[in-house]
Amino acid sequence: MNTPHSNQNPNPAPFRPENEDEIDLKVLLFNYLKFWPLILGCMLIGVLAAFFITRYTTPIYQVEATVVVADDKPALGTDLFESSGLLQGKNNIDNEIGILKSYTLAVEAINELTLNVSYFKEGFLRTTQIYGNVPVYVSVDWNHPQLVGGMLKLTAIGDNKFELDIAEEEFQVFNPADPFYKTQLTQNSLNKGVYTFGEPIQGENFKFTVNNTSALTGEEIFFTLRDVPSLALSFKNQINITPINKQASILTLTLETPIRRLGEDYINKLMDVYLERELKEKNRSSESTIRFIEQQLSGITDSLTFFENRLQTYRSENRIFNLSEEGSLVFERLQELEKEKSQSEISLKYYNTLLTYLKNDQLDGLIAPSLTGVTDPLLNALVANLSELQAERVRLTANFSDQTPVVREVRSKIQNTKKALQENVSSAIQNTNNLLVDLKRRVAIIEKEINALPETERKLLGIQRQFAINENIYIYLLQKRAEAEITKASNMPKNSVLDFAKAGSVPVAPKRTLNLLIGLILGMVLPIGFITIKDFLNTKIEDPKDLENQIKVPLIGMIGRNNAEDPKPVLNNPRSSVTEAFRNLRADMSYLSPKKQLTLLFTSTISGEGKTFISINMASVYSLMGKKTLLIGLDLRKPKIAQDFNTVNDKGMSTCLSTDMPWQQVVKPSGYDNLDIILSGPIPPNPAELLLQDKFAVIMKEIKEHYDVVILDCPPVGLVSETKELFAYSDVNFFVFRQGYSQKANLQILNNLVEKGGVSKMYGILNDVHIDRGYGYGYGYGYGYGGSYGYHDEVQLPWWKRALKRSKLS
Structure with missing residues (x-):
């Protein structure tokens, strides 16, 4: 077997561009611009969708x-305890916000407005809630279980009849015995039917x-029932209360609602309930005082009437009407003492009552000392502050748990104030008892003087004395x-309404401009994101620059897409851009291998990448130079050359390798000058073994000589x-990739051939280039003339027309 000649790697610098790690913005832009109809369409759809959403x-x-x-004016003596921490600041904005957002106030406001029934009218694309002037009025007995949550449809039939139907079956059962926990409806007994206006509609759960x-015949009204707890929680969560700034004591109440009149009525009623509640708490002390006084008056009235009748009877029977001068002086002295004694006894009774309240923790019934004649400023300040603290605790516990820091702080202050008040009351009781002992002693001395008077006058003085005592107490x-x-x-409430509720004339939602902008942005971002993900998940080779960066050999050329059906554009369409690309590749051969006799090998990773197409046209481009060229089909498993030249692969x-037939007998004319072909022949059972025979090396040597x-x-x-094994017989080897077809993972096969297989003189070719990545050099980087120098018939189109063409191809 002949030893294959050795090849040396040429300097690939002229064909290997420098690595560029930076993102080419132009390439990125063109990658998206080729989909500009899709992006523009999505942006238009996004704007239209935003418009219709805003509109409807x-x-x-x-x-x-x-x-x-407002701040409370400090009570007399308050300044004595400010430093001790017994008294709290009155302007607690956070507490007032909590009270206004409380569930209790929301319930009171809803009960007074009767918002339990919501009415709706169906429009073209939406159902609108109506409020105020409603065509029908639904009166609900909330002491009976009710169906809440779902929607009922009412159709008026004349003036007296109507049809009732279920529009939405999302009912729950509200039980007044357990108002905070609704149950699911198992069986609905409210069926479609005709009913009479004014007559009760009653069932197990309604x-x-x-x-x-004012309902007209045929008019349709939808309504839904909502229980007070659910409504109160809903309004409680919807309303927003904030101070106008950190230093101000003015609160702004805001509520967003589709019905302006409903929102105004609710906020106004909420403020009314808030002020009424505050006024009730301030009047609680006065009411307790009035009850205490009326209890005392009920006993004094009877005694006064008794002694008045007895005095009149005694005067009539004894014919004595006035005391003597001496008796009058004694009576005046005694009357002053008795009056002072009576007032002290009332004060003592108040002290005992107050002490009982404190011991029993009945802080809601505290009576102001000043209203009972007690003028002690310290006692008045402590009682007033304790009443305020108790009212504050009641308001806070309606919204916060007992473990909340603000509630715990108020409770601590109540305990401290109550302790100080108990000590003060105990001291006052002791002082009052001492005063009463002294007054009784002085009264006893005067009574001895009375005994010196005549009997008749003495008895009159005694009766008149009892009458005067009761009269003074009664008047007092x-x-x-x-x-x-x-x-x-x-x-008056310490707080006040500055501005009553007023709804804005312009809706706060939906925001037309913002929605259109969002629709535009989404319409642009979604297709771009889709394209980006599509490119990220794309496993095919598309970008020539990526191909250059990832293979370990130079990318020597790129062949454009052959849009004609003819597989031999070099021979049949010599002025096409594809033919020009092959001419460029032929010109580069003088740098890659200056030898006169030239053997080129073309292979690829898988079938379908165009190696046969490139082999045929490279052979054709040499034959046009007058070079005696032979095209040999060595793909013994899947031959295609015979089909492209319209000949028989017989x-x-x-045939040469499996028989004794010389290679000269299997050479076939191509039909074109200077171009012969040797087909692969009939498919053998052992193609690999045939090509590895020594005979093949001999044949190749003889062919190169001819x-x-x-x-x-x-x-x-x-x-x-x-x-x-065939790389040994070639001067230059070409590895063919096809744009949009070859897998990126297959690049490693080429790299392994060069790095591990020892294959030299290897170059890459990108075939079927039709996806423009935005480099602006014809089919990529300028290795060919493109379409701007007039060497072929194709005309360079403007960039926007090329983009439109690319989008259609994509």
Whole structure:
């Protein structure tokens, strides 16, 4: 067997571009521009979708109101305890926000507005809620289990009848005995039917009455029932309350709702309930005082009436109407002492009552000391502060748990204030008892003087004394009750409404400009993202620059797509761009192998990449130079040359290698000057063994002696093994890739041939180039003339027309 000649690697510098790690923005841009109809269409669809969504989405309006949270004026003596931490600041914005957002206030507002029934009318593309002037009024008995959540459809039939049907079956059962936990509806007993306006519609899980207010015949109204707890939670979560700034004590209440009037009514009613609740808490002390005084008056009235009748009877029976001068002086002194004693006894009774309240933790019933005649400023300040703390605790516990820091802080302050108040009351009780002992002693001294008076006058003085005592107490209590009622009537909420609720004239949602912009951006991003993912997941070779960077050999040329059916464009269409590309490749051969006799080998990874097409046309381009050229088909398994030259594959290289037929007898004319062909011949059972015979080496040597150029069309090296042995017979080897067809993973086969297989003089060719990656050099990088120098008939189109053409091809 002949020893194959050795080849040396040429300097690949003229054919190997420098590695570029940076992203080529132009390439990236052209990669997307070839899909510009898709991107433009998606952007248009996105804008149209955003327009229709904006057009037919229910507009949302913002309702806004403001509340002023005022500071309480400090009670007398408050300054004594500010440093001790017993008293709290009154302007607690966070607490007021929590109260306004409380579930309790929401329930009270909803109950007063009767928002349990929502009415709707069906439009062309959306169902709109109506509020205020509704055609029918549904009266619901919430003491009976009710179907909530679903939607009912009412159709008026005349003035007295209507048809009721179920529009949405998402019902739950609301049970007033357990209002916070609804149950799923197992069987709906509310069936479609005709009912009469004004008559109750009742079942196991529903009871309501429909009244006609202005419904016309055939008019359709939808309505749904919602229980108060669910509505309250919904409004509680929807309303937003914030201070206008960190230093201000003005709160802004905002609510976003599709019905402006409903939002205004709810916020206004919420503010009314908020102020009424505050006023009730301020009046609680006055009401407790009035109840205490009325309890005392009920006993004094009877005693006063008894002694008044007894005095009149005694005067009539004894014919004595006035005391003597001495008796009058004694009576005046005694009356002053008795009056002071009565007031002290009332104060003592108040102290005992207050102490009982403190011990029993009945802080809601505290009575203001000033209303009962107690003028101690310290006691007044402590009671007032304790009442405020208790009211604050009640309001906070309605919204927060007992473990919340603010609630724990208030409870701590209540305990400290209550302890100080208990000590003060105990001291006051002891002082009052000492005063009463002294007053009783002084009264006893005067009573001794009374005993010196005549019996008749002495008895009159005794009766008149009892009457005067009860009269003074009665007048005193009446005075204090009037004062308490005046205080109650003059109480005003410390906070006030600055601006009542007002809805904006422009909806806050949907935002037309923003939605159109989002639609435009999504319409652009989605197809670009799709293209990017598609390219990322693409396993085919498309970018020539990527191919150059990944293979270990130079990319010597690129052959454009042959749009004609003729597999021999070099011979039949010499002015085409594909023919020009083969001429360029032929010109490069003078640098790759300056030898006069030239043997070229073409292979690929798999079948279908165009190695036979390139072999035929490379042989043709040499034959046109007048070079005596032979094209040899060595793909013994899947021959194609015979088909392309319209001849019969009856004999060929397999015939020579398997018989004694000389190679000269299997040479066939191609029909063109200077071009002969040796077909692969009939498919043998052992093609690999045939090509490895010494006879094949002899044949190749003889062929090279007779022909100037020999073209070897070899089997795909990635599929068969014999191709690796054929590299020894060639001067230059070409590995063919096909754009959009060859797999990127197959590049490693070529790299292994060069690095591990020791194959030299190997070059890459990219066939069927039709995907323009935006480099602007015809079919890639300028290895060919492209279409700008007039060497062939194809005209270079403007870039936008090329982009349109590429998008159609894609």
